[in-house]
Amino acid sequence: MPEDPPGAIDRLCTDAVRDSPASPYDAWRELSATHPEAVQLGVGFPFTDAFPTEELAAATNEILRKEPEALQYGGSEAADSLPGAIADHVGRRGLAVGADDLIVTGGASRAIDTIADVFLEPGRVVFTEEATFPSAVTYFRDHGAAVAGCALDREGLDVAALGDDLARRERTGEDLPTLLYTIPTFQNPTGTTLPEKRREALLDLATEYDFAILEDDAYGALRYDGESVPPLAAMDRERPGPDRVIHVGTAAKTIAPGVRIGWVIAPEAVSEEIERRHAGAANSFVRSAVARYLAEESFEERVAKLCESYRSRRDHMLEALEGEMPSHIGWTEPDGGFFVWVTLPDGIDAEAMLPTAAAAGVIYMPGSAFYPNEGGENRLRISFSTGSPAETERAVAALARTIESA
Ligand SMILES: Cc1ncc(COP(=O)(O)O)c(C=O)c1O
Structure with missing residues (x-):
């Protein structure tokens, strides 16, 4: 060359x-x-x-033969049942949502990038766990935001240390975050899970210092032991005042990464903006096939x-x-x-x-x-x-x- x-x-x-x-x-x-x-x-x-290769092959075949409009702009009816199947799955994780409350995305990655579109720009600060999912950091930096790390311990985000850092920043006039990105359940890379008490304390801090939380639940459904802990978004909804948690999930770890299906559940005030930015990326053929497959074998x-x-x-x-x-x-x-x-x-x-x-x-x-x-x-x-x-x-x-x- x-x-x-x-x-x-x-x-x-x-x-x-x-x-x-x-x-x-x-x-x-x-x-x-x-x-x-x-x-x-x-x-x-x-x-x-x-x-589920055999099952996806059968579902894909059926869609192509019976609903070829899945290949057209706008998609087929089969794809319409996908949000309902995901809502049911998310509901079992403790986050009660209707099909209409959920935006289907091209994987969690595209969802995180889209949320960065909505919240981040040069001059803004985003907090992440230290350590965290590196692609998210790339998306945040691509939007010109400064990325600051928050310490983790064996129970996930050290919320007390985060509180100290926020108080110090406020005292010294240093920038406060617009957004905090967290993987509270079976964290990547540490595998830790944030206990409910810390989740409550984190939501208190978000209210006190007025930042949004991006909850990445990529691994949340894959629990092998112990009691489940409610998603931050579910706890947020139970609290008085406006909601501030945006919840992201993916079918990558439960169905397959190659289907590129993820979802966002966001407070109403921003969900339309997130949806609008995602509109052209709807992969209606794959969505139809996955929806057809999920009619045979549920997420659960x-x-x-x-x-x-x-x-x-x-x-x-x-x-x-x-x-x-x-x-x-x-x-x-x-x-x-x-x-x-x-x-x-x-x-x-x-x-x-x-x-x-x-x-x-x-x-x-x-x-x-x-x-x-x-x-x-x-x-x-x-x-x-x-x-x-x-x-x-x-x-x-x-x-x-x-x-x-x-
Ligand atoms: C924490 C976390 N979020 C998101 C993703 C990516 O999800 P998707 O494949 O749906 O884009 C990964 C994949 O490794 C991940 O570890």
């Missing part, structure tokens, strides 16, 4: 694009390509056998099956960690979701250690990939969602050996 000529088009990209920093993802991507034999614990993918039936499988994968990984890890290593024990968050001794850099780990047969995601600013060097995320029991055992043993030698 010839080199880009002087004056190449990338000069014309926005500051946000040109200034985007190198990411630990780059090292991960490169090593994943050069070590295909290593067990991949770095991604948050569902396992491929989990996909599907989730029940998946939870059984993921529970055993999670248990397997935790047993392997217990059996293999050196004594000075810590890790979270999630009640749901896909992830275990590992803390190494200070001074061990997980990104620098990745090539050795890959050569030993395991690839993970370095913790710093999830920090909106500095930090996370001695942490790493491993996922139990894709590996077979044998692969998980092999990978955890390789990780333990690598850490020991580091």
Whole structure:
């Protein structure tokens, strides 16, 4: 390939694009390509056998034969039943909504980006957990917003520390957030879940300091143990005063990422704006096929099956960690979701250690990939969602050996 000529088009990209920093993802991507034999614990993918391929094939076939208008602008009647099926699913999570209260989106990612369109611009601040889902940080920065991290502990967002930070900012005249992005249930990357009391305290802070909350519930339905905790949006609705939580969900982890179906449930005052920005992106053919599939197997039936499988994968990984890890290593024990968050001794850099780990047969995601600013060097995320029991055992043993030698 010839080199880009002087004056190449990338000069014309926005500051946000040109200034985007190198990411630990780059090292991960490169090593994943050069070590295909290593067990991949770095991604948050569902396992491929989990996909309802036969059922989707039958549903797609039926739509094409009986409702070809699904391929037309405007879509088919089948797609109209999708919001109802999602509303039923979300209702079982404790958030009672009608089909009309819900905006179907092209995955949770598009939903987060659209919400950033509505709330963020240069000069505004968005708070995220530290660590958090990196794509969300990219969307926020693309809108010119400053991203500030809030500390996490074993119970998720440290709401008391957040309160101190907000009070300090108010005292010193530093910018207060417009939006706080949180993954309160089975957090990515830590696997932690925010207890109900902290959720209440977080909602108090949002009222006191007047910010909106974006609740990302990507993993919320995948609970393997313990009592469910109500979504922030459900608690918000029970409180006096205007609602300030926007709830986002996705079918990526329960049906398949490739269907690109997510949803937003937003307070009325902003939902029309969010819907308007999403209108042209409605993938009516896929929506029709998924709606047809969900008429045969409900979300709940599907989730029940998946939870059984993921529970055993999670248990397997935790047993392997217990059996293999050196004594000075810590890790979270999630009640749901896909992830275990590992803390190494200070001074061990997980990104620098990745090539050795890959050569030993395991690839993970370095913790710093999830920090909106500095930090996370001695942490790493491993996922139990894709590996077979044998692969998980092999990978955890390789990780333990690598850490020991580091
Ligand atoms: C916290 C979180 N939110 C959103 C997403 C993306 O969801 P979708 O595939 O529906 O865009 C992910 C995927 O990894 C995630 O971890």
